[in-house]
Amino acid sequence: MPSYTAPTKDMQFVLHDVLNVTGSTIPGYDELEADFTSAILEEAGKISSEVLAPLNPVGDREGCTLENGVVRTPTGFKAAFEKVKEGGWPGLDMPEQYGGQGMPYVIGTAVGEMFSASNQAFTMYQGLTHGAASAILAHGTEQQKDTYLPKMVSCEWTGTMNLTEPHCGTDLGLMRTKAVPQDDGSYKITGQKIFISSGEHDMADNIIHLVLAKIQGGPEGIKGVSLFIVPKFHVKDDGTLGARNGVACGKIEEKMGIHGNSTCVMNYDDATGYLLGEEHKGMRAMFTMMNEARIGVGMQGLAQADIAYQNALFYAKDRLQGRDVTGAKNPDGPADPLIVHPDIRRSLMDQKSFAEGARAFILWAATMIDAAHRSDDKDADGLVSLMTPVIKGFLTDQGYDMTIKAQQVYGGHGYIEEWGMSQYTRDARIAMIYEGANGVQALDLVGRKLAQDGGKHVMAFFDLVKTVIKDNAGQDAEFDKAFLDPLKAASKDLQQAGMYFMQNGMKNPNNALSGSYDFMHMFGHVCLGLMWARMGLAAKKALAGDTSDTAFYETKLATGRYYMARQLPATALHLSRIQSGADPVMALDAANF
Amino acid sequence: MPSYTAPTKDMQFVLHDVLNVTGSTIPGYDELEADFTSAILEEAGKISSEVLAPLNPVGDREGCTLENGVVRTPTGFKAAFEKVKEGGWPGLDMPEQYGGQGMPYVIGTAVGEMFSASNQAFTMYQGLTHGAASAILAHGTEQQKDTYLPKMVSCEWTGTMNLTEPHCGTDLGLMRTKAVPQDDGSYKITGQKIFISSGEHDMADNIIHLVLAKIQGGPEGIKGVSLFIVPKFHVKDDGTLGARNGVACGKIEEKMGIHGNSTCVMNYDDATGYLLGEEHKGMRAMFTMMNEARIGVGMQGLAQADIAYQNALFYAKDRLQGRDVTGAKNPDGPADPLIVHPDIRRSLMDQKSFAEGARAFILWAATMIDAAHRSDDKDADGLVSLMTPVIKGFLTDQGYDMTIKAQQVYGGHGYIEEWGMSQYTRDARIAMIYEGANGVQALDLVGRKLAQDGGKHVMAFFDLVKTVIKDNAGQDAEFDKAFLDPLKAASKDLQQAGMYFMQNGMKNPNNALSGSYDFMHMFGHVCLGLMWARMGLAAKKALAGDTSDTAFYETKLATGRYYMARQLPATALHLSRIQSGADPVMALDAANF
Structure with missing residues (x-):
């Protein structure tokens, strides 16, 4: 029976150590003190673990049924939905005027990850309501808002x-x-x-x-x-x-x-x-929903990866199979736990470094959405608009791959439905498709977003990366080598890809579009690389202070080093594919496939 | 309703243009004239398309049921199994002494791909029988062989x-x-x-x-x-x-x-x-089955990728959505077919170049198995033993990814069960797990096979690659640049990885084992690169002759160019991961995950 533990501590690290939300000038953020966010996250974690997660396999097994026009949801869904409503969770980040709690979007995002991880199918009922309410909020008449929003905010x-x-x-x-x-x-x-x-x-x-x-x-x-x-x-x-x-x-x-x-x-x-x-x-109005939904879907990619990782980790520590080649770790038992084996570690580290990097990325993006909405910050709005297809496309592709890796840790037990690992992969698969298939996200990124406002937002992104490197390089050679140098190299790859598009896309747009998918992925890697650099810096800072939790921060640094050494270098491969241009991709007549 | 067309023409190309089976000295190969193999493949293709493929979704939907100790297979399976038996297919490559047809393993492999592609779950009944019969053939007493083999050869x-x-x-x-x-x-x-x-x-x-x-x-x-x-x-x-x-x-x-x-x-x-x-x-005897099964499972990876590709291609030509950015291709229709879009092409070319490369790889390996069994060729035996984990691990990982790409072409229609694309991914998923999970294949490759017989077989592999390059370079600059140079670079990456293991694995075996999975994948890419170089050479030769089928051979060259430009460069990424060693992978205490 799979289980879920809300990543409260990790979220607190991102919110406070990395993003320093309480110190932000975004209206409402001053209220987000660590005790306050901790209380919300603990509560949300509780309902996720105790109410939503146990229903996840039930929903998978029973599904929904249609009889005489009536659709029945799986056993327990209705009662759980009542609990979610009672807790006021659906309106967490909706305006108080309509019965919401008026909290920043970043808090809704953190809670949303927990809900999605513990039960994606269930959480969609509430997630789509949120999206529809946002569209009415943005485009509705006063009468429409008064008619629909109070009931939708409460679900x-x-x-x-x-x-x-x-x-x-x-x-x-x-x-x-x-x-x-x-x-x-x-x-x-x-x-x-x-x-x-x-x-x-x-x-x-x-x-x-x-x-x-x-x-x-x-x-x-x-x-x-x-x-x-x-x-x-x-x-x-x-x-x-x-x-x-x-x-x-x-x-x-x-x-x-x-x-x-x-x-x-x-x-x-x-x-x-x-x-x-x-x-x-209509498309403009629909895009209010769609952009929110796309970020929500990117978050689902992370969420399924995280719960799958948690359960793979449990199994890797629990299942005894084979011996550590460097010497038995469980000499009194019949075998060592799976986690001693390097290839199992590789898989777990892939998953862990992705989930934590993606979480930081999404929460950072959520603060920019808050900046755009709450303080009308046009630069933040432009940057998050640029990154929306990356969040959706990259996080769902990678998130899906991570559920596959998690399932693989279970061997044959991952393939049978009993252990629940198959459900994570099957549920995560949809996120690559809905709200615009990931190929469409790549097209949106390269065909539209890159050049938006004269390319201003992508330049702002590169400036952000440069600033992090410039402000911190030269103080710690080990950190430079493990974190900042790889980030610099990856960011340079991304810039070169952008340059290739500019130089070759004009004469033939297919030179850009043939590389759009690779560009989306390399952009995603640079974003996670940036977040890992920022997390690494935050961890170093904490360790230099008087923290008693050195293991947490040292683990953070080790996980970041892994991402930088083993994942971020993928940008070079993506660049080489992009630079091969349209010819290999477009050579065949359709009839000759 | 998904459909299957047996890749008869492509198999004939590999058997005759690339592998030149009829000219081989392997006993029995002289009988494999083009007309003869064509007749067998056409017949096998027919039963695959007409009998097995239509049952594939039925099997998925109905599954098997157990009642009072009796297991019932899905509707139609039993009748289809009778037809397969009547055709003598299960004994195709089994000894005539026990009722088989005594054909080479390479023919059994080609037919096996068709059967697996059209209905993997069904074909497993026969495939496991083949494996068990092979073990009895290799290790049984005369009495055991006489008792079991005739009935098992006929299924x-x-x-x-x-x-x-x-x-x-x-x-x-x-x-x-x-x-x-x-x-x-x-x-x-x-x-x-x-x-x-x-x-x-x-x-x-x-x-x-x-x-x-x-x-x-x-x-x-x-x-x-x-x-x-x-x-x-x-x-x-x-x-x-x-x-x-x-x-x-x-x-x-x-x-x-x-x-x-x-x-x-x-x-x-x-x-x-x-x-x-x-x-x-027992393990030795079991490995007779296991090695055969592992190659058969690698073939399943290719087979599911191929049928998924065929159906993705159909949809990409049929579904009208959007317009070619370089000008409408279907101006009289409401939209252009999906296949005009570069990102859809990228996906289709990934699938096509994988399937054709993998097919050549498997059939080449099958000829080595024949050489080992029929003419006691120890070198061939050693080489195929080295490549068995690559065939199993690489082809099933990649094959699975290809089914995911094929499913993605369908958008939302790929996620619902109605179109059958989900089944290919769900069926293909098991191949990464059974007969030794792919992580275990990587361990077998790096921990055992690389050093087998003093590293003789891996050296033989590199010699093969070098010979193909040396014998053909310098005659056609375009071909060198598109095919031979990338192959050389990839092969060099693979050698460097092997060198890294030798230099660093002694002091800490985890330096090798942390890179085992990447090594398996880079080895697989080099094998497919080698096969694409050989297919490219064969296509060039045919085009220089008096073929009337120029489109087929030019398509082959274009597909090879794609693989070389967009897939093979992955070896550099794998090498960089391998060279990062054990530290990033093994840094954490198990308790700190």
């Missing part, structure tokens, strides 16, 4: 996002769902949406669907797409629920994983919808 | 291998299953074995279990392990079946994939067993 009502149709996902310009304007200002929505997570279920009184559709007579393609609020039950003027709207779940998909979340085919048949934001500006 | 009876117990898999010295000698020369076997593929089912009249157990009073640990033949039904002197033996299936495991194969807990309770080979030499 009495949940939310969904409806983009994909059977024939189109990435290319939403092909969309067929129609919206017909009515005299009262509402619209009649008709069409079919697929892959709708949490589309129908039995845990909320109402479900607020955000639906992309084309208003009849509007522009062709993506420019004619608008966003609508379509409640499952009509909401009367007094806020009570009326009749059922013209939307129904037609089917639940059989999936590879996240069985506990209902992935629905949703049929809209003259359903009443209300325009959210402006006509034909 | 009227199937076989299994029983190694793993609940508390031990890799470390078989911990085994508890006991064998008690009886007065009649037989043994009574008692114990529990787990993860027994095809352990019980309804497709054969008898099941011949090969079981590792410790003879009471024998040496401790691995040196006290012997191998036994334990038939499900006793075989009477006249060859007819008698009473049920004391062996029964206690449970079928729920697994991530290969649902169509029954993975059983087998309980032995005073079951009658017959010693196979010598007392306490």
Whole structure:
């Protein structure tokens, strides 16, 4: 039976030792004192370990069922959702005005990691509601906000996002769902949406669907797409629920994983919808949800990697098999634990150095989102916009690989469902796909984000890296060699790749696009390298002080050294692939494949 | 509905253009004329596409069931197994003396790829029988061979291998299953074995279990392990079946994939067993099966990658989404097919260049196995023994990654079970685990095989690479640059890694073992690089002749160029990791993870 221990201590290290949140000028951050964040994280960890984690295999085994239009979630989900609501967790970082607790996004992110790690399928019900509420918050009228937000912030009502149709996902310009304007200002929505997570279920009184559709007579393609609020039950003027709207779940998909979340085919048949934001500006409004969702999905990659790592580590210490070649470590037992073997260590260190690096990366990004939202910091906004595809694409690819490594530690026991390791890989797999498949993230990064605002944000990123190196080099030769030199080399690789795109992408954009995936990965490695350098510096500082917890900080340094020595050098391989250009990739006619 | 087209043409290219099998001096190879191999491969392709492939999703969906001790295979499996038997496929490369067709192993391997690709779970019933029969052939008495082989060669009876117990898999010295000698020369076997593929089912009249157990009073640990033949039904002197033996299936495991194969807990309770080979030499006898099985498993990695690639390619040509940035390719349609996008091409080229390279690698290895068995070629035997862990570990890791890439091409449709892409990944996943987890393969390679016979075989490998380069360099500058130079660089990386192990492994074996996994992968890349160089040379030769099929050979060259430019340079990253030594990997105390 797999278990989950919330990484509270590690999060506290990142928040306070590395990011120094309490000292930040971002409004609200002064309240984030160590005792306060610790109390929240402990509480969140408790509900994650004790309530959500035990339901994770139940959800996987039972899945959701559709009968006579009613979707039933797995045993225990409803009661757990009640507990989550009672604790006020869904509204943690939502405005107090609508019943939330008004905390910074960075706290919501930390708690979100715990919830996702312990039960991804379950946490999606609440995560999508958060995204939908954010879109209404950003684009809704006062009346729309007053009508929907209080119930969505509390998760009495949940939310969904409806983009994909059977024939189109990435290319939403092909969309067929129609919206017909009515005299009262509402619209009649008709069409079919697929892959709708949490589309129908039995845990909320109402479900607020955000639906992309084309208003009849509007522009062709993506420019004619608008966003609508379509409640499952009509909401009367007094806020009570009326009749059922013209939307129904037609089917639940059989999936590879996240069985506990209902992935629905949703049929809209003259359903009443209300325009959210402006006509034909649906994509802009949807992207409010999407950007948040992409960071949330990147976090899922980390979260599944972390719980898988925790359980692999448990097994590696527990399972006796073979002997340490340098001398028995458990001479009185029949064999040594797996963890004595170098190749098992390699796997565990890959996982550990990824999870801790990714956690720091995500929390750092979350502080920039707070800076953008709370103090209107345009530079932070630009930087996080640049890094969003990296967070989504790199962390989910790597996170998935780490679940595979964790499963591998179990040998045959990892392949059977009994031990739960297979579920982590199956659940983690979706994160590479939804909210824009990772190839699309790479395209977004190289095709759009790199050049945004004249390339200002990517230059700002390189400046950040340079500053960390410049401010700290030359004080500790061992640290320079283990941390700063590799970071410098990796950052230089990344710059060279960017240069290659500039010099060769103009004459043939395929020279850039053929290397987009490698660029996304090398960018991710440099980000984690940067975070490891910052964590290393923070650990050194703590060790130079009067900490009694030297083991923690020395472990941090050793883990960082591993990342720098064994993972970060991947940038050179990515660069060499990028520099081979479009020719190898594009040489074949489609007919000759 | 996924489909499978047997890669007959590509196999013919490898067999005849690259390996020139007909011109080989290996006994029996002179019969392998192009028309003859083509006829066999066409027939095998037909049964694979028409009979086995359609059953693949059925097996996944239904799985096997255990009721009152009887295991039922999925609908249609039994009828298909009859067809396979009727065709004589199980005995293709088994001795004519026992009813086989006496063909070389290389032909069995080519056919095996088709069978595995189209239905891995199904083909395992026959594959394990082949392995068990090979062990009896190599180690059995004449009477044992006469009793079991004719029925096993025809697959009227199937076989299994029983190694793993609940508390031990890799470390078989911990085994508890006991064998008690009886007065009649037989043994009574008692114990529990787990993860027994095809352990019980309804497709054969008898099941011949090969079981590792410790003879009471024998040496401790691995040196006290012997191998036994334990038939499900006793075989009477006249060859007819008698009473049920004391062996029964206690449970079928729920697994991530290969649902169509029954993975059983087998309980032995005073079951009658017959010693196979010598007392306490069970591991040696088992390794006859194991080595064959490891190559077969490497082939499964390729096979799943290939069928996944075929279906990804179909989808990439069929699904319309977005536009080619360099100009619409399907201007009359609503969008261009996925295959116009560089990042989709990258993924498809990764898959294609892997599958074709791996196929050549496996078939080349199979010719060496034939050379070893048919003409007692010790050098070939040594080389293939060195490469066995590379074939198993590298091809299954990479093969799995390719199924993930293929699944990714489908976006959300890859994650739902309807399209079948999820099954390829779930089935392929086991190949990284069974027959020795890939970490154990890496250990075998670096800890044992590298130094075998004084390092003679690895030197022979490097000589082979050097000869290909030396014999062909300087004739075509473009080819040198695209093929031979990258191969030379990669081979040099591999040699440097070997050198590092020699120089640093003596003082601390962990310096070698920490890099074992990377070494296995870089070795694999060099092998595929070598095969691509040889395929490139063969294609050039064909193009210089009077072939009418220029597109095929030019495509081969373009695919090779891709592998050389984008995959082979991974050796440098592996080398840099290896050269970072044991310190980063081993730094932490187990308690500090």
